[in-house]
Amino acid sequence: MKWLPTLLRALAFWLLAAFLVTPRSFAPLFSGLAQGTAPAIYDRASLLMLAAQHLALVFVATVAAGVLAIALAILVTRRFGTELLPFARSVVNIGQTFPPVAVLALAVPATGFGVVPTFLALFLYAMLPIFENTLTGLTNLPRDVQEAARGVGMTGWQRLFSVELPLCLPLILAGVRVAAVISLSTATIGSTVAAPTLGEVIIAGLQSNNLAFVLQGALVVAVMAILIHDALFALERHLAVRGTS
């Protein structure tokens, strides 16, 4: 039974790829849900293009947030920043109680509609889990390892890059995985502020009462999120296993 999840994922991946490349060949599956002469497959933009834009937005936001979040976590765990550590912790705690939609909608008056407010919301939300996990990793390092690194005469920077960060890598990656999943979700909502993402398909379906659009948009987004989550999780386990052996 161990091969079953892998088989299901492979199947989901190929179905998703086939649907994005030739959506029209799936029209018979969805035509039952479209009423009257309404199209069964979203035709106002290319689904493949929307998926690519959706993923690009998530990727850029997660990477940018990751770089800044890791840098900030390093800063507050050095001697210079110890004073900022409890402060940073409580800011992150409060940040997590803010609903993503609120941030998205509140950014619009300042930035206008489109990709910019969506990117901003994605960026802010992706920072929180990555910062939190990096912080957890850096503050819970095994003491004997740190002592040993100091004992062999490593400088602060050497310890950071060749001992501390590699030890934290699985935790940091777990933060990136959480951030990516949240970003995929927030990017979908971003279409309510006119960002070109797959959420557009769902919104168009809701507005024109076309269940075929709603379902295909939702399925593509859901399958994409699950596959990305699982891929990152597999990578994380691979690194963790390599780290302990």
Added chain:
Amino acid sequence: MATTAASATKQPALHIDKPGLLVAGLALVALVFLPFATFRANRIVPGDAVALWNAVPHSLAIVATLVIAVVAALSLVRSHPLPRLAIGAGILAFLFVLIGLSGTHLTPEGDRLARVSPASGFWLLVFAFGLLVTDALSRLAAGPLIRLLLLAGFYLLLGGGLTIGLWDDLSLMKEYANRAASFWNEGRSHLLLAVGSVAAAILTGVPIGIFCHRAPSLRGAVLNVLNTIQTIPSMAMFALLIAPLGWVAANVPGASALGIRGIGAAPAFLALYLYSLLPVVANTIAGLAGVAPDVREAARGTGMTSLQRLMKIEFPLALPTILTGVRIVLVQNIGLVTIAALIGGGGFGVFVFQGLGQMAADLVLLGALPTVLLAFSAAVILDVLIELASPPPSGGSAR
């Protein structure tokens, strides 16, 4: 607590407070470069930025600038967190009075169309001094009960301000006045959806968790399924449930009489419930697994039955961890209900999406601010419950 003690002993030569430096920097930028309020001749036209100098009578503007500058300077100097908390809270209250007064000052006498809204400078000042309060609270290591008291104080001031009509000349309150009845209606459905779905998740998730604890072979499979559900983006989840629930409403006798429809509160409730299951089940399992084996042995030794052990020993010990899961889902669901408005589920999201559609920022605020407030209050209240459920000595070790 260890960190505060350590930082107190290491006083650098220059007594500059680092979080205070951030607060003062942000406040200075807001004060010098950013507009305090926005004025619009009516709801639709683009607004004009108004600096603090012109947003209130000049004499008040001088006082306000001085007060803000002095507080910013004070936050730079290292001092005990208690006075920092007091001046932080005081300046926040002052800013909210100030923005109300600027609404009155900027609205021409008898003009019912003019709209005044807080601008970026106001929000950045609130953010900066909010950081000051947050920092003071974290340095005081203020417990959940103190935070609850402060929250109650905040609501008291908010209620007072609303009663005397302090903000009535702001665009936000004008939007509210136009839809006061529907505001409370949507507020009720927002709370009902968020709290109801969490309640349903507790009622079913805790037994599932107990069951998984007893049957470890099931644990992995159940958690995997729930994890996958949690991964599905919220909008997709709401959308995915429309077709099945529509089918149920059309084909199961009596379902539509119960209010089950493809669009509306039913798919919203179901989606929120499904999202809530993972944290509740996972934390129940973690809480039960965290009960020390010797405690379990001792209970068995006194001749307690398995059910007695569960109810009297294991469950109370696991309660703080379970409540931590409840806190996560409650805060998360209060935010997610906003998205349910897209599928007709109601809630404050209705105003957010109406506001986006009409390009009316203040209508967006009317939906977003109460949502943020609700989520924040839920977090504070649940923190108190977690504290009360934790064993008094060395509390919180179960987390």
